[in-house]
Amino acid sequence: MALRLHTYWRSSAAYRVRIVLALKGLDYESLPRHLLRDGGQQRRPDYLALNPQGLVPALEDDGTVVTQSLAICEYLEQRFPAPALLPAAARDRAAVRAMALAVACDIHPLNNLRVQQYLRSQLGQDDAGVGRWARHWIAQGFDALELLVARHSGDGRHCFGTSATLADACLVPQVYNARRAQLDLAPWPRIAAVSAHLEPLPAFAAARPEAQPDAE
Numbered sequence: 001m002a003l004r005l006h007t008y009w010r011s012s013a014a015y016r017v018r019i020v021l022a023l024k025g026l027d028y029e030s031l032p033r034h035l036l037r038d039g040g041q042q043r044r045p046d047y048l049a050l051n052p053q054g055l056v057p058a059l060e061d062d063g064t065v066v067t068q069s070l071a072i073c074e075y076l077e078q079r080f081p082a083p084a085l086l087p088a089a090a091r092d093r094a095a096v097r098a099m100a101l102a103v104a105c106d107i108h109p110l111n112n113l114r115v116q117q118y119l120r121s122q123l124g125q126d127d128a129g130v131g132r133w134a135r136h137w138i139a140q141g142f143d144a145l146e147l148l149v150a151r152h153s154g155d156g157r158h159c160f161g162t163s164a165t166l167a168d169a170c171l172v173p174q175v176y177n178a179r180r181a182q183l184d185l186a187p188w189p190r191i192a193a194v195s196a197h198l199e200p201l202p203a204f205a206a207a208r209p210e211a212q213p214d215a216e
């Protein structure tokens with residue numbers, strides 16, 4: 001069995017998958033795609049043949065190609081069930097997925113590289129404008145996530161219950177992005193507490209951008 005992850009150190013979507021791989025104790029080969037170099041290596045024909053969206057991550061598993069970070073995480077969850085990153089009960093699974101999707105569908109896409117590039121090149125925004133845009137959408141998303149964490153966390157150290165789930169694998173990279181956008185986490189103490197607990201844990205630490213082979 002050989003898992004290969006097309007990744008970029010600063011990609012928060014790839015960061016989610018790296019967390020899940022690490023939580024499940026899975027070895028994998030890291031295949032970096034530099035998102036800025038050569039006009040974006042994620043847009044090269046060889047990569048588009050794997051992922052027509054031209055986005056990282058993509059996972060290869062013995063000839064099977066899976067794209068979209070949450071599809072990859074769910075694939076890994078089914079292929080390697082232990083430790084479980086989704087709870088057993090339907091309502092609990094839905095709660096974890098709702099938090100993961102709040103990040104992956106509603107916060108992150110608005111601040112993706114290509115969106116920021118479009119704001120600059122087509123809408124005349126400078127660093128200040130793009131930064132304001134990013135902080136606005138992250139803040140709006142965090143306002144809701146803070147309440148969801150309050151509702152579902154069992155210990156104030158995880159998004160749901162008392163152990164790591166898919167929601168945590170999405171939250172920590174989004175907090176990393178928030179810091180990059182210079183957003184102060186003070187208005188969201190529960191999110192800050194969950195992130196502060198998880199970030200030093202071995203699986204989360206191994207997945208962090210600065211620990212990746214392509215980190216600059």
Ligand SMILES: N[C@@H](CCC(=O)N[C@@H](CS)C(=O)NCC(=O)O)C(=O)O
Nearest residue numbers: 011012013055056068069112113114
């Ligand atoms: N919904 C996708 C988002 C993937 C995504 O946006 N990846 C970013 C890096 S975090 C990317 O490849 N950006 C390249 C670009 O915008 O050209 C997922 O969850 O996998």
